[in-house]
Structure formats: structure tokens, C-alpha cells
Amino acid sequence: MILAQVVLNGFLVGAVYALFSSGLTLIWGMMNVVNFAHGDFVMIAMYVAFIAFTALHLGPEFFVPLAAMMLFLLGVVVYYGLVRHVMRGPILAQILGTFGLALVLRYATLWIFSANFLSLPENLLGEVQTVAGLRLEPSRVVAGIAALILTIGLHLLLTRTALGSRLLAVAEDRNAAMLVGIRPDPMQALAWGLGAACTGVAGALIALFFYITPTVGESLALIAFVVVCLGGFGSVPGALVAGLTIGIIESLTSFWIGPAFKDVVVFILFLAVLWFRPQGLLGKA
């Protein structure tokens, strides 16, 4: 029964990992740019949730959409203001561009909020319930289920709608997309907006049960990179499977070996998978 509890907790956190990693994989798939600031986007969203709750007294039903919208805007602004320009430069300029942005976001937050650990009240969504022997923390359950639904929603948006078809067309062949009348620029900006909105929702959800600090983005970024590599670059279903897997493995590691080792074990498994399947778990060879 304890094992089921551990797996359940891992699954719920893993769904949130899957959501923000989907954003990273979308941005990568669209223009082969790695967003090194992705973890810091999640961090910003956590602060948005914290401020909205403490200063504006908004509940999750408001601060989650608010964080989504604000991060969407941030993504679009970052695309037009930064990415679009560094993309024309050498690869090192692209790396430094988003890496520099990560530092700016991190240290600006540190400067404004200091390095204190903040958190939202534990019982924001109600008390812990016990169902069939499982401890259900409402904040984790809501975060996990919402993240799962949104990740699947993103996949459906990309594969089942005209807008998604256009986004994927630009991702697949920019010139061919122009040939059918698509302006690539707004589509790429939209990909950044959507990718960042994923971090917005994920950050606001994870803030429900996670500590909030300016450097939290570092470990989240590592998770996102591992998830994207495992899931296959550009694949949202891959990110979903890999995110859930990482969440569960982390949870089991914490339980069996100890919380301090979870990052190490995730990383070792990551290397092991890449050894046998360099294209990732679901990626095409």
C-alpha cells in the first residue's frame, strides 16, 4: 500500500513535469532552439501564483489562468525581443541568448524577493483525504490531474486543429509552410507563447505543494531537459510518457534510497536510456 502511495505521488508530480516539458519540446520542435530559461519560466509562474494569492487574495481558479496568460505574454515578448534576433546568429549566440535570459530572470527574482523559501498554505484546496488507504493531498491531486488534461489538450490542439496543423507545418518545413501561405513569424511567436504558457500553468500548479525560491528553476530545468531527451525532441506524447516516468522514478528513489539521490538516479537512468535509444523512448529512429 505504501508503494502504491509512492507511485501515485510520483505520477501526480510527473504529470506537472510532463506539462512544462511539453512546452520545452514544443519550442524545440518549432525552431530547434533550446530554451535554457525554461525552468526559470516555471519559477516566475510560481511567484506569480504566490503574489496573486498573498497580495490579491486570488484562489487557484484565478491564479492558474493568470499565470498562464502572463507567461504566454512573456514567451511572445521573449520571442520577438530576443529569440528572433539571436536565431540569425551563430549557435553560441542562441545558447547565450536564452541562458542569459535565465540568469536575468533568476537574479532579478533574487533581488526582489531574496533567497527566502516561500510557500502557499498547505491546505489551500482542503484537507488531506484518505481513500482506500491512499493519502490524497488535494493540491497534488488537482495539480496532477489538471496538468495531465492540459498536456493531452496541447497534443490535441497540435494534431487536431487547423491552427496546430499550421504550427506543425512551420516546425516541419519553414519554406514549405511559406509556400502554402503561412507567415512563420507569428507561428513561432505563438509556439513560444504556448510553450511558456505551459510553464505558467505548471508553475502555478506546482506552487500549490512545492517550495518557492529563485533558484528552483535549476532543478526543474534539468528535469525538463531529461524529459524532452527521453520523450524524443519535439514530441508531446513522448514528453507525457517520459514526464510521468521520471516523476514515478524520482518518487521511488526518494522512498527506497533517500530524497538526496533522486536527481542522481534520474540522471543515470537518462544516460542508460540514451545509451540504448539515442532518439529517446518514443522518438523515431
Place this chain on the structure above:
Amino acid sequence: MTDALLSVRNLEVRYGDLVGVSDVSLEVRKGEVVALLGSNGAGKTTVLNAIIGLVRPTAGQVLWEGASIAGQPAFAVVGRGLALAPEGWRLFVNQTVEQNLRLGATPLGNRKREAELLEKVFAFLPKLKERRRQAAGTLSGGERQMLAVGRALMSAPRLLLLDEPSLGLAPAIVEMMYEKLQVLRDEGLTLLIAEQSVELALDIADRGYVIQTGRSVLEGPADELARSPEVQRAYLGIGGDEAPA
């Protein structure tokens, strides 16, 4: 001269230090089928790509209904009523046949027109209807060429540019492809077809242009060109002037 739908004058395209074409002129009038002939590397693709806006001309003019479109990006040019079935097809291989076709209707920005055109294209190319839910990447070469043409038709173009519609296809498929083009011609669609296969292209065309190492060298009615010894030479890619770099 003035009733030309498309007119290309002294087109030059450079790829950095390399010359794609150095001096090409041609004209397409409404309702005409025009062949653009030349051997391997003569510059046919470069001319079509410069017209549609995938590459920028470095000199010369591209006029569409008298207005300059030279240097405009492809997404703007296709909105004006031109479409290209490109070399190598350039399909969205991870998307379905139907999605590829629907993407072709993007310049119209009209879902109702899109649905009508989709039915029309399916009636014209029934094979695509059978395959509508399949990923474009699973199609055979002939079907891919059909899809490239179908996708171009989805924007209801007034001028359809075709880049070597026979390339890499089995003879029977090529024949079917050209029968389809004949139908489009009979419906009054204006076509500009780049080809290495001279007989095929001149059979369907009203007029033709021959380019050699990036220059226009010959033009005339299709039947005259078909008889010209120069055409055979250009077609075989031997003899003729070397273009100065």
C-alpha cells in the same frame, strides 16, 4: 506584352558567390501553358523559386499582373493567386493527406471555400481521397506528386507553377500526371511547367522557353521548339555557350 499575367525580365539570382541564373526573361499570358526547359542545373528551379518568393532575385523584375512581386516572401506571393508544386514535393510528411491539402488553402482564409475546394481536389485526384487519413510520409512517389499538385490547387491559384512534375516517377505514373495536367489546361488554368523531359512538356504547352546555364537562349511556340535542333542540344546539356560567371 501588357496582357501578361506573369512577366519575368532579366532575372538574376545569386546564391552567395554562386550564380543560380544570370539572365532569364519569360512571360505567361492568361490561359496559356508555358514550358520552361533546361537541362540539369540550368536554373529552372531557381526561376520558379524566385517567382514564388522562396529566393530573392538579385536583379531583374518579376511582375504579376503588371505589379512587382520581386523579393516578396512566398506567403505574400501565394496570397495573390500563384501556387507552386515544388521540386521534391516538400510535403508535411508527419501530417495527413487531408491536413496537407487543407494547409494549401491557407491563403484563402475561408473554411467554406476550403471545404469546397477539398471536395473538388478529391474528385480530381481520387487516390488522395482514399488516402486522406494517411500520413503524407506513407505515400508512394506518384501519390506524393499528386498531393503536391493538389495542395497547390487548394489555394485556387490563377497560375500554377510546376517544378518537374515527372521527376523520379515511373513512366506510367508520369503519363497519368500529364493527363491530369491536360485536364487542368482544358479547364482554363494557366500553367508554367519546368521540365527536363522536353517531349512531355512541349506536348502539353502552347509556348516554351529554353534556358541554359542560367540564361534564356530560345523561345517560341511549342511545336516549333519541338522541331528545333537547339532544343535537343539544350536538353542533352551539350554544346551552347558557357555562361560567364
